[in-house]
Amino acid sequence: MRRLLPSLLPGLVLTLAAPWAPVVLASGAPAEARAAGKIQSDLTGWTGEQLVDGRTAGTVVRRGRVFLKSPVTTTRVDGTTYDVGRWVSRWARPGFGFTELVASWEAKTPGDSMIEVEVRGRDASGRKSSWDSLGRWAYGDRYSERTSLGSQDDDLARVATDTWRTASSAGLERWRLRVSLLRRTGASTKPPSVGHVAATTSRRPSSSPATSKPGKVARAGGAVLDVPRYSQMVHQGHYPQWGNGGEAWCSPTSVSMVLGYYDALPKEKDYAWVPEGHAAPWVDHAARSTFDHGYDGTGNWSFNVAYAARLVGRADVSRLPDLRAVERLVADGVPVIVSIAFGSGELSGAPISASNGHLLVVVGFTADGDVVVNDPAADSPAGVRRTYDRGQLERAWLDASTGTAYVLRD
Structure with missing residues (x-):
């Protein structure tokens, strides 16, 4: 993630690939982590102006946020029709075969609007998973119910409420997120927007994770x-x-x-x-x-x-x-x-x-x-x-x- 844990974690590497790219907080060498019985983890995300690095469809990045602008499709949620625009991240590569992923986001959902966050992965052979939903979310509950959407257990991974788990113990090599911004068709309220989106990937060591001495x-x-x-x-x-x-x-x-x-x-x-x-x-x-x-x-x-x-x-x-x-x-x-x-x-x-x-x-x-x-x-x-x-x-x-x-x- 951009700057979440600056210089705080020994054995972790903080890398800024380019002025427009996400900052990646990555674990050290996979073999070293496994040998030490350490959890491997990586937190990668996009915030503010870094969101211009994503692909937009019916959305626009303005003032460091992704806004719904000109919807590209509509969808029905609980009997209501919503206009939809999307933002899709680049492929992220944590540097190890991750077996779990948990997403984070910051969003504004005025009026009858919401967001949906989905994830897709790719294994070492290049095979891609389906898009799996990590949930539909709104800050309030006047118009809709925030909800996870079941396991979607169909190919390379499945969802366990908030955690995306791979089907193979080898894990996946890459991931990307897709954020859909939804507003009720015909609504005149401000559009939904997103200012930050990220995901933590991880892999457990083969043995119980090592505990630490006082620091x-x-x-x-x-x-x-x-x-x-x-x-x-x-x-x-x-x-x-x-x-x-x-x-x-x-x-x-x-x-x-x-x-x-x-x-x-x-x-x-x-x-x-x-x-x-x-x-x-x-x-x-x-x-x-x-x-x-x-x-x-x-x-x-x-x-x-x-x-x-x-x-x-x-x-x-x-x-x-x-x-x-x-x-x-x-x-x-x-x-x-x-x-x-x-x-x-x-x-x-x-x-x-x-x-x-x-x-x-x-x-x-x-x-x-x-x-x-x-x-x-x-x-x-x-x-x-x-x-x-x-x-x-x-x-x-x-x-x-x-x-x-x-x-x-x-």
């Missing part, structure tokens, strides 16, 4: 960022149509904590529909705004960073190799949301005994290298701040999600 923050004596503390559990029973709060809302609650850190929470008028007396009503807003009607939950990684990007300015799903990479982000003032899973006894001090999928915010590190977190699974905000054993948390993160992280920047 930059620990050596400096430890540090903790002043991230506000919100509990998902105080929302138990809220809005059954958007997940019913409680254990289902770890992702939007974590996103809200980081938005609060950046003073980028939604405006009060945006969540005025939440009854008076609800604790942290902006969390209810985040849950509604990230809910995936196809998945039937608020945990879609891409939808969560798309929501955050509309408020904070820059947000991506990334895959990081270890906690030392997270330490460098924390040292740069950036809290990191990580996706974990753990069984009974595998994460000492956690407010829940086990989870097959949970998100929390890494806010700092102790001088010993242990991890200071805001864990939204606590019963109340007072119990959200916790310290977890470094090895336990790192294993719960790397093994469960291949180092998946939301990186939000203002």
